[in-house]
Amino acid sequence: MYVVIEGIDTAGKSTQLELLKKKLPTAIFTKEPGGTPLGIKLRAMALDGEAKSKIAEMFLFMADRAEHIEEVIKKYKNNTIISDRSMLSGIAYASTLSIDELINLNLIATNNTLPTHVILLELAPDELKFRLSQKENDSIELRGIEYLINIQNRMKETIKRLNLNHIIIDASLKIEEIEKEIEDFIND
Ligand SMILES: Nc1ncnc2c1ncn2[C@@H]1O[C@H](COP(=O)(O)OP(=O)(O)O)[C@@H](O)[C@H]1O
Numbered sequence: 001m002y003v004v005i006e007g008i009d010t011a012g013k014s015t016q017l018e019l020l021k022k023k024l025p026t027a028i029f030t031k032e033p034g035g036t037p038l039g040i041k042l043r044a045m046a047l048d049g050e051a052k053s054k055i056a057e058m059f060l061f062m063a064d065r066a067e068h069i070e071e072v073i074k075k076y077k078n079n080t081i082i083s084d085r086s087m088l089s090g091i092a093y094a095s096t097l098s099i100d101e102l103i104n105l106n107l108i109a110t111n112n113t114l115p116t117h118v119i120l121l122e123l124a125p126d127e128l129k130f131r132l133s134q135k136e137n138d139s140i141e142l143r144g145i146e147y148l149i150n151i152q153n154r155m156k157e158t159i160k161r162l163n164l165n166h167i168i169i170d171a172s173l174k175i176e177e178i179e180k181e182i183e184d185f186i187n188d
């Protein structure tokens with residue numbers, strides 16, 4: 001099982017992953033970007049905002065993804081894998097290109113490996129604004145509310161186009177309520 005937790009910055013992914021780690025101690029927990037030794041270097045380059053070209057930035061994340069699929073997802077395919085982000089983020093955040101172009105590019109990077117379960121934590125603009133105000137923002141978060149809500153919409157569109165097995169959960173529900181919905185979806 002290849003489960004991905006998706007959502008824009010501050011949607012609550014890390015919070016739910018910490019709870020899942022306690023519930024599923026034998027699962028393999030990983031993430032994009034930064035789920036491999038090479039990915040850690042690529043993550044640092046992608047997030048320091050040095051890439052002036054959005055296409056260059058996209059390829060940094062795609063290189064992270066290609067390595068992640070090879071070294072983690074395919075290697076542990078007989079285990080339960082739970083990843084913080086995936087190609088869905090890759091497609092949604094690279095918003096200078098169309099979703100169709102990005103699906104094709106990401107299918108190359110992932111060698112056609114798709115998640116078996118997608119959990120999308122969906123944030124309303126007001127809640128997103130509040131949560132971003134509570135933390136230091138990285139180069140991507142600094143692009144603002146409208147940019148991130150558009151990313152979230154692209155995630156939903158991509159899930160539809162790829163016809164992925166998914167659940168969309170209101171990210172402003174109580175932490176325990178979200179935890180229960182995730183547990184029921186994974187165990188279904
Ligand atoms: N269900 C929730 N309700 C209210 N606040 C939440 C909820 N889940 C997470 N948070 C808070 O929102 C912020 C971002 O959560 P985090 O798990 O770091 O998000 P992400 O990993 O998606 O960026 C944190 O301050 C966290 O405590």
Ligand SMILES: Cc1cn([C@H]2C[C@H](O)[C@@H](COP(=O)(O)OP(=O)(O)O)O2)c(=O)[nH]c1=O
Pocket residue numbers: 008009010014032033047061062084085086089090091093094138140141
């Ligand atoms: C995986 C991925 C993430 N990102 C962005 C999303 C985040 O803003 C940033 C780092 O992801 P992450 O570490 O998950 O940040 P956060 O915990 O704040 O959500 O990289 C892309 O732009 N493209 C990608 O392919």
